[in-house]
Amino acid sequence: MREQYSILLAVAAGVLILIVTVVFALIQSPELLNFPESPLVKSAVVIPHQVDGRRDCVRCHGARGVQPYPARHTGWSNTSCRKCHAAANNAVQMQAEAASAEKKRSGQPMPHPLPGREHCDRCHGPEGILPYPDDHAGWHNETCSRCHPQGDVGQKQG
Amino acid sequence: MTTKLVLRSVLLIGVYLAVSMAPLFAMLIGPTPPGRGFWREFSVALGFAGLAIMGLQFFLTGRFRSLTAPYGIDVVYHFHRAVSLIAFSFILLHAGIIPLAGPETLHLLHPATSPWWMVAGIAGLLAFAVVIATSLYRKQLGLVYERWRGIHGTVAVVAVALAMTHIGGVGYYAQGYVKRGLWIALIIGWVLALAYVRLIKPMIMLRRPYRIEEVAKERGRSWTLTLRPEGHRGMNFMPGQFAWLTLGASPYSIREHPFSFSSSAMEPDRLRMTIKELGDFTSRIGEVRPGTRAYLDGPHGTFTIDRHGAAGYVFIAGGVGITPVMSILRTMADRHDARPVLLLYGSIRWEEITFREELDELPARLNLRVVHVLEEPPEGWKGESGRITAELLARHLPADRMAREYFICGPEPMQKAIRNAMDRLGLPMEHVQSESFNFV
Numbered sequence A: 001m002r003e004q005y006s007i008l009l010a011v012a013a014g015v016l017i018l019i020v021t022v023v024f025a026l027i028q029s030p031e032l033l034n035f036p037e038s039p040l041v042k043s044a045v046v047i048p049h050q051v052d053g054r055r056d057c058v059r060c061h062g063a064r065g066v067q068p069y070p071a072r073h074t075g076w077s078n079t080s081c082r083k084c085h086a087a088a089n090n091a092v093q094m095q096a097e098a099a100s101a102e103k104k105r106s107g108q109p110m111p112h113p114l115p116g117r118e119h120c121d122r123c124h125g126p127e128g129i130l131p132y133p134d135d136h137a138g139w140h141n142e143t144c145s146r147c148h149p150q151g152d153v154g155q156k157q158g
Numbered sequence B: 001m002t003t004k005l006v007l008r009s010v011l012l013i014g015v016y017l018a019v020s021m022a023p024l025f026a027m028l029i030g031p032t033p034p035g036r037g038f039w040r041e042f043s044v045a046l047g048f049a050g051l052a053i054m055g056l057q058f059f060l061t062g063r064f065r066s067l068t069a070p071y072g073i074d075v076v077y078h079f080h081r082a083v084s085l086i087a088f089s090f091i092l093l094h095a096g097i098i099p100l101a102g103p104e105t106l107h108l109l110h111p112a113t114s115p116w117w118m119v120a121g122i123a124g125l126l127a128f129a130v131v132i133a134t135s136l137y138r139k140q141l142g143l144v145y146e147r148w149r150g151i152h153g154t155v156a157v158v159a160v161a162l163a164m165t166h167i168g169g170v171g172y173y174a175q176g177y178v179k180r181g182l183w184i185a186l187i188i189g190w191v192l193a194l195a196y197v198r199l200i201k202p203m204i205m206l207r208r209p210y211r212i213e214e215v216a217k218e219r220g221r222s223w224t225l226t227l228r229p230e231g232h233r234g235m236n237f238m239p240g241q242f243a244w245l246t247l248g249a250s251p252y253s254i255r256e257h258p259f260s261f262s263s264s265a266m267e268p269d270r271l272r273m274t275i276k277e278l279g280d281f282t283s284r285i286g287e288v289r290p291g292t293r294a295y296l297d298g299p300h301g302t303f304t305i306d307r308h309g310a311a312g313y314v315f316i317a318g319g320v321g322i323t324p325v326m327s328i329l330r331t332m333a334d335r336h337d338a339r340p341v342l343l344l345y346g347s348i349r350w351e352e353i354t355f356r357e358e359l360d361e362l363p364a365r366l367n368l369r370v371v372h373v374l375e376e377p378p379e380g381w382k383g384e385s386g387r388i389t390a391e392l393l394a395r396h397l398p399a400d401r402m403a404r405e406y407f408i409c410g411p412e413p414m415q416k417a418i419r420n421a422m423d424r425l426g427l428p429m430e431h432v433q434s435e436s437f438n439f440v
Helices: A002-028 A039-043 A057-061 A078-084 A091-105 A141-147 A153-157 B003-027 B038-060 B073-101 B103-109 B116-136 B145-170 B177-206 B282-287 B319-334 B356-364 B390-396 B412-424
Strands: B210-218 B222-229 B242-247 B256-260 B271-276 B293-300 B313-318 B341-347 B368-374 B405-409 B432-434
Touching (some): A002 B073, B003 B038, B038 B073, B038 B145, B038 B177, B073 B116, B103 B116, B116 B145, B145 B177, B177 B293, B222 B282, B222 B293, B256 B271, B256 B293, B256 B319, B271 B282, B271 B319, B313 B319, B319 B341, B319 B405, B341 B390, B356 B368, B390 B412, B405 B412, B412 B432
Parallel strands (some): B313 B341, B341 B368, B405 B432
Antiparallel strands (some): B210 B222, B210 B293, B222 B271, B242 B293
């Protein structure tokens, strides 16, 4: 009985020390805690301006701002923005991103209605009937409407 | 256990854990080198923790009474044994994970390219393996106790020294004042513990020698050694405690063995130990000559009524397990203790009942009832026979059985069987005391 108490105490101490060794290893090399980033993070538009002193993103990018965010961002707070949108590192990158954003905003409008056709890659993927350009490789359905607004569908159909 | 002892036991466990983990915390203090991947850092941490635990073994086995008092030295020794296996597992994992996590480290194992600190690490691992294997399989390896103790003590020190050499040689987490300071402090602590156990304590014992006054034959292949102190007042002990006995010219000898006192605690200047002919050393105990010099390391143990006060006691003894119980009974008689006592004493044969005559006389001086239980009773025996079972206990336990404190002393299987029987009877198991010394 006393021997069992001793063994239990030793096992408890061993487990505790083992936990601390794991914590130590995680502090030193935390890669096991880094969950894989969502594909959306990589594809999100880089912020093409300085972010210092501009913490209230919604002021400019809210539904009534000068550069509104997409409708599906409605209800998201300022703290969410930088989880997907990285800030440009320098002036050159800012200019490039600004130009890219402008170009993206001028993407070709969709010539068909969107509801019921959210899986763009079925038709526009590499093996679809009307594939997207090579520089769109790796992008996802969620990103298409960022640059390709829904066009005047009624006119086309007519 | 008193509140003070409980607090001290909690404090000591906290200190033990803190020291075991100190190298891990120190690694994160001050300038810290970059991580080299989770598995590699995990294996390094396991190695550090394993070595810190192994180093603390010098304290666990040093018989420091202030450290063992809250638990009992048998609990500390069993903990030492169990935690050694855990620490060795950590060290094995350390050695196994590194080459798996970083195959580029495999060249360190090649004899032609292996650096000196890697050789030290491998040698340390093998030394720890020897310590563990000889402890787990002493009897199968045919090692007598004294030789095993010699190997165990020496190789353990060599293993820890080699492991420290390995850490110093790798040097990855040994930079900075905090890290270096901690390892130096640990090493100093280990060396001091070793120095106390191997040098200072024997020196103290050397100044407190005893002389064997009498070697008396007892029933049941047992012998009682009577020890007289020379130049000091003897040893104050609590009835039921024991001491390590060294016979011969020097207390520096590793030929020491633990034996319970059988004498009254009221006679610290006339100590008696009753020893049964069982093992390598004890089979020749009857050959010890009066006048032989002896040394004692003690007293140790928590198997004593002085730490477990109660309205009355039940002692259950088997064979030579009567020795500490005899010390308790003699002490109670000398103290004119009026509390009721029941002794259930299991023996093989009537002729082999150690202290039989004195146990017949003690009820005249003590509120004592003795029940002998014989495995091989003589013809016409009207008393109890066989083993001490739940039914036998139920027949003899007094009406105030729930208020009594129980002491069991005997072979390990007997202790286990009686605990099971007591559990079946619904007796208060928290009031059952025993000690276990089956270490190696």
